Amino acid sequence: MKAALVGTDGTLLHEARRATDRERGADAVVETILAFAAELRAHGEEHLGESAVAAGVAVPGIVDSEKGVAVYAANLGWRDVPLRALLSERLGALPVALGHDVRTGGLAEGRIGAGRGADRFLFVPLGTGIAGAIGIAGSIEAGAHGDAGEIGHIVVRPDGPDCSCGQRGCLETLASAAAVTRAWAAASGDPDADAADCAKAVEAGDPAAIAVWRDAIDALAAGLVTALTLLDPGTLIIGGGLAEAGETLFTPLRAAVEERVTFQKLPHIVPAALGDTAGCLGAGLLAWDLLSTEVSV
Amino acid sequence: MKAALVGTDGTLLHEARRATDRERGADAVVETILAFAAELRAHGEEHLGESAVAAGVAVPGIVDSEKGVAVYAANLGWRDVPLRALLSERLGALPVALGHDVRTGGLAEGRIGAGRGADRFLFVPLGTGIAGAIGIAGSIEAGAHGDAGEIGHIVVRPDGPDCSCGQRGCLETLASAAAVTRAWAAASGDPDADAADCAKAVEAGDPAAIAVWRDAIDALAAGLVTALTLLDPGTLIIGGGLAEAGETLFTPLRAAVEERVTFQKLPHIVPAALGDTAGCLGAGLLAWDLLSTEVSV
Numbered sequence: 001m002k003a004a005l006v007g008t009d010g011t012l013l014h015e016a017r018r019a020t021d022r023e024r025g026a027d028a029v030v031e032t033i034l035a036f037a038a039e040l041r042a043h044g045e046e047h048l049g050e051s052a053v054a055a056g057v058a059v060p061g062i063v064d065s066e067k068g069v070a071v072y073a074a075n076l077g078w079r080d081v082p083l084r085a086l087l088s089e090r091l092g093a094l095p096v097a098l099g100h101d102v103r104t105g106g107l108a109e110g111r112i113g114a115g116r117g118a119d120r121f122l123f124v125p126l127g128t129g130i131a132g133a134i135g136i137a138g139s140i141e142a143g144a145h146g147d148a149g150e151i152g153h154i155v156v157r158p159d160g161p162d163c164s165c166g167q168r169g170c171l172e173t174l175a176s177a178a179a180v181t182r183a184w185a186a187a188s189g190d191p192d193a194d195a196a197d198c199a200k201a202v203e204a205g206d207p208a209a210i211a212v213w214r215d216a217i218d219a220l221a222a223g224l225v226t227a228l229t230l231l232d233p234g235t236l237i238i239g240g241g242l243a244e245a246g247e248t249l250f251t252p253l254r255a256a257v258e259e260r261v262t263f264q265k266l267p268h269i270v271p272a273a274l275g276d277t278a279g280c281l282g283a284g285l286l287a288w289d290l291l292s293t294e295v296s297v
Numbered sequence: 298m299k300a301a302l303v304g305t306d307g308t309l310l311h312e313a314r315r316a317t318d319r320e321r322g323a324d325a326v327v328e329t330i331l332a333f334a335a336e337l338r339a340h341g342e343e344h345l346g347e348s349a350v351a352a353g354v355a356v357p358g359i360v361d362s363e364k365g366v367a368v369y370a371a372n373l374g375w376r377d378v379p380l381r382a383l384l385s386e387r388l389g390a391l392p393v394a395l396g397h398d399v400r401t402g403g404l405a406e407g408r409i410g411a412g413r414g415a416d417r418f419l420f421v422p423l424g425t426g427i428a429g430a431i432g433i434a435g436s437i438e439a440g441a442h443g444d445a446g447e448i449g450h451i452v453v454r455p456d457g458p459d460c461s462c463g464q465r466g467c468l469e470t471l472a473s474a475a476a477v478t479r480a481w482a483a484a485s486g487d488p489d490a491d492a493a494d495c496a497k498a499v500e501a502g503d504p505a506a507i508a509v510w511r512d513a514i515d516a517l518a519a520g521l522v523t524a525l526t527l528l529d530p531g532t533l534i535i536g537g538g539l540a541e542a543g544e545t546l547f548t549p550l551r552a553a554v555e556e557r558v559t560f561q562k563l564p565h566i567v568p569a570a571l572g573d574t575a576g577c578l579g580a581g582l583l584a585w586d587l588l589s590t591e592v593s594v
Contacts (some may be wrong), residue, residue, distance in 0.1 A: 148417075
């Protein structure tokens with residue numbers, strides 16, 4: 001897990017990491033978070049001359065940010081962990097905000113990262129899975145049950161591969177870094193080849209790699225066009241491992257989206273700017289928001 | 298066109314209609330709107346004992362509600378009509394709100410119609426086309442360019458029929474009232490048979506009608522599940538001509554959506570409640586909103 005001390009304007013003042021060690025169990029992970037936060041506050045008092053005035057924490061899974069409860073996180077074995085109350089108690093009644101990891105990262109990308117100034121944006125990290133954060137007027141839309149933004153599970157090929165979610169042809173099964181890794185390992189015959197290797201082979205002009213890459217981009221463009229038809233964002237921010245391919249991804253992706261849209265307005269399609277600090281920075285922004293207006297993510 | 302005098306709580310105090318007569322040209326339609334609004338205000342002064350304190354108007358096409366301009370309406374021949382300023386001038390500098398017809402209707406359904414109390418909803422009228430209004434926390438999301446909500450043009454069958462928008466397999470080509478009319482006219486061999494006739498034949502147990510109906514519902518469920526995966530609404534409000542089939546539509550539609558969702562939370566799926574007065578009532582709500590907080594639709 002990553003944590004940071006963040007200034008009012010989103011500046012990263014101090015960053016630190018701890019092993020999550022999820023095999024120690026659900027309660028131990030919670031305790032690590034609480035102790036880590038307390039240490040970080042002490043660090044600020046000692047080295048920056050002032051104490052944190054609020055805290056933000058972003059967690060995966062299903063999050064009820066209004067109630068401050070981590071409802072469910074399969075990876076961590078969490079069910080209904082009242083993380084906001086626990087953290088506030090540990091930090092001497094400091095105001096605490098709880099957010100969802102992807103939406104919190106999206107908040108940071110939208111406000112101080114690649115979407116700076118974009119009033120309406122969609123943040124789509126392409127990693128093991130594909131997630132999404134819908135930015136509207138300075139905050140991230142959580143939906144009625146905290147599930148909004150699941151672009152990875154919109155069906156782009158109704159006859160496509162089975163998805164772990166139970167549907168078929170979900171975007172995630174076709175265009176995540178994991179999907180490209182799978183497809184390229186199969187096509188190249190190298191079981192250790194991954195999505196980054198595929199991108200390199202594309203750059204070297206390998207026709208088999210180009211076919212795998214094009215197929216993923218075609219699916220991704222289909223999913224993004226569906227999302228922009230519904231949401232009309234001004235900016236699409238693409239992040240995650242697959243976006244590290246840079247223009248090898250972005251040039252053909254922009255062309256594929258442009259080819260598919262008809263009446264829809266073409267958004268700016270840009271790479272994420274904050275990398276894996278987006279979640280930390282977003283949690284910091286959530287904390288600062290507690291002291292001004294309320295934003296729930 | 299329809300117009301109304303609307304009370305603070307959304308009560309319909311007086312309703313009136315005028316022919317649009319679009320063949321008279323773009324300017325004549327604008328003049329009809331201005332004169333109609335002035336008459337309506339006079340009616341309020343004369344019969345209700347008070348004058349309107351604000352006005353709202355909802356128009357089709359592309360609407361810039363922040364600038365108060367009807368940017369484009371193919372049906373009416375409008376391009377960049379500064380309708381808010383024109384109407385305000387005609388009404389003696391009254392505050393005027395300009396909204397988009399579907400989003401304005403959605404605002405009314407969400408606040409005082411079928412979605413009353415729903416914090417997150419999606420309003421989908423199934424008529425000649427299929428449109429959508431995304432309700433979030435009391436207002437309707439317009440998107441970056443005023444185009445949000447175009448659920449009728451998400452592709453649900455990539456190899457489906459050509460759509461007038463230039464894409465293939467758009468929801469609108471498969472599940473609008475017009476699409477069902479086309480399919481049933483072809484299947485029944487009666488060129489005058491329409492979607493309402495198809496619904497009646499379904500109720501009578503006609504197997505050909507049932508096949509047409511099921512196909513439309515299957516496409517509609519696919520489109521709605523895509524939208525709810527992205528947006529996580531608490532309520533789906535289905536309106537328009539096709540929804541007049543009542544439980545003949547809603548019972549199998551709920552089942553089809555339920556069958557498709559896996560991890561997604563199932564929203565309430567309910568018929569629209571306000572019929573063709575939704576636009577009028579929504580315009581009234583926009584007008585009242587001018588006097589309290591700002592809401593742009």
